[in-house]
Amino acid sequence: MTTPEIEELKILLEQDFGKTLSTTTDFEVFSLYIQKKTNERVSPSTLKRLWGYVSDKHKPRIETLDHLSMCLGHKNYAKFIQWLKTSTRYNSSFFAAEQLASNEIQKGCTVEIGWSPNRIVTLSYLGESQYEVVSSANSKMQKGDRFTTGCFIKQQPLYLPFIERNGKRTAPFVAGRNGGLTIINMK
Known part of the structure; x- marks a missing residue:
């Protein structure tokens, strides 16, 4: 199961990692990348489920989302969501255009x-x-x-x-x- 916040987290993580996750090797290397940045382990199989690389209908554990959020510099997933809500990057706005x-x-x-x-x-x-x-x-x-x-x-x-x-x-x-x-x- 996913949410818009989880999807945005995944997009930002791939940007931070510098690569789209699309192979088994990508998930294995990304798991090590997360561990190096956060000192926390998220298994390649968990990442594959979250990214939809393998079928799974379960909601990800909050601990997993916390570790992924930490990889982007947030204290936890709740702080990441708070940042999303206040970030001007995601605000709707009017703009001048021809x-x-x-x-x-x-x-x-x-x-x-x-x-x-x-x-x-x-x-x-x-x-x-x-x-x-x-x-x-x-x-x-x-x-x-x-x-x-x-x-x-x-x-x-x-x-x-x-x-x-x-x-x-x-x-x-x-x-x-x-x-x-x-x-x-x-x-």
Whole structure:
């Protein structure tokens, strides 16, 4: 069993360790890493269960979570959770950004978006937040693809739950994963 706090703990631990845990050897080395940093032992099998490398439905022991939290410099798991709640890293906030919202566009208008490296896609607005790709340069989007989005935000990635292509839906798609959209023009 997991929680958002446990998932965040795992992410931060992998960042601290400098490696994603994905093999038996990774868990064995990580167990030694924890022991070296905290003088506490967490077995590779416990780590494998926690990371979902092996199936397990049990809730991790608080002692295990305490040791893992100590590896990140917290006194225990309760202090780690307290830190999560007060850390500005995790606060929601408003931000200023150049954006183009679908409700500001007239049906039939053309929108151009671009992102690094050298991706440019021209879209036709179909109404009701739906777009069709008119042309695509250096992108995995193809002419005739359709998708729905409420807005385009400069310097933020464009996340799409799917693209409709030839009557089928693709897997989720992200444009501008690194650096976000760099071009947003309405023509």
